[in-house]
Amino acid sequence: MATTDRPLPPAVPTASLAPLALAHALSAAARGFAVFPLSRTKLPALPSPHRNDPPTTPRCHGECGRPGHGVHDATVDPRRIRALFAAAPRATGYGIACGLPPHHLIGVDLDTKTGTNSSAALRELALRHLFTIPDTVVVATPSGGRHLWLSGPQHVVVPNSAGRLAPGIDIRGAGGYLVGPGSRTEHGVYATVPGTAHLAPAPCPPALLRLLTPPPRPHHPDPTRSERHGSGLVQFVLGAHEGQRNTCLFWAACRAYESDLGPTLTEALVDAAVHTGLTEREARATIASAARMTAGA
Known part of the structure; x- marks a missing residue:
């Protein structure tokens, strides 16, 4: 995993970054993380094959067998990863799908763009609910934020959320993805924080996991x-x-x-x-x- 945090040089052609992004993606896949190519805007690099379908067409999550379904393209198969990047020659990074085995990844995104101290908010939650964040993979974002990688239980589905846990704290769960370290974006490079690249995602503390799992919806007979x-x-x-x-x-x-x-x-x-x-x-x-x-x- 990458540890450099140098910004993306403006003169570097986007197409020349695809082989580097592919190398980082293959390295992540070798550790069990399902990946797919991203553009420099952090969005999926492959266009949807259904972009011209009528609005009434049932939504496809990759059942058609064609690439271009975003996080649903994520895989650990090196051959499929190479095929995805070959179809996306302008990819500059890669996404890591959350919620999939073997890690059942949960991403805690400590944002800085909201003007709030998200790290302090997380510490306050930890004190209030009696849990500690274990040593785990931490990825530094170009904006100065942090992504904490945690591992969830196999049979617990953690949904994506933005600011629900606390202002400035977004959660990436099932159906979501994290920008992988080594990815180049229009704002800079994502990089693992020194000393954490060798770690595996630590188990999510049970008290935090309960906060991440929404309560049952009220029942309305109909x-x-x-x-x-x-x-x-x-x-x-x-x-x-x-x-x-x-x-x-x-x-x-x-x-x-x-x-x-x-x-x-x-x-x-x-x-x-x-x-x-x-x-x-x-x-x-x-x-x-x-x-x-x-x-x-």
Whole structure:
């Protein structure tokens, strides 16, 4: 992982940075982090293959097999990574998908652009809720912020949020991504803080994890709405691709139990999960974990 923090020279052609970005991405993938190419704006470097589709077209998360689905393109397969970067010759960095095995990465983004002291806000939360941030990977951003990398439990889905935990603290969870160290952007370089590059993401403290997991939504009985909600959860599971199937199933099962749909939706969720490639035993175990977690919430 990169440790340099020199700004991006204006004269460096963007295209010449793609091989360096690819090298950093392959290094991260070798450590188990699923990656995909980013542009110098920190956005996915590949355009969506569905950008000209009619608005009514169902959303695709990569099921079509073509690149250009952002974080859903993320992979640890070196051949696929090289193919993604070959299709994105102007990539200057790479994104690391959060929430995927084996690390189930959670990113704590301590921002400086809001004018608040996000580091002090995190320390205050730690004191109030009795947890400490362990030694872990820390990435310095060009704006002077910090990304703390933490590892989450396998069956807990942490959502993305901006400022919900405290002003200036954003969370990158399932479906989100972090800019990988070594990436060049229009504002500078992302770099690991010296002394942390060799570390693995430390387990997220349980007290912090509880703060990152939103409370169940209030229940509003509505048979028609419940049917639509249940159908949407099943479709969400059917859309999961390899590497995210268990996580997507757990998330959908949690939402089902929070809405009192768990018992009636179990078989449909199991069938959907089996359709994506999970075994029936894996699917039922994941749904049972979701039921236990929501019951104890």
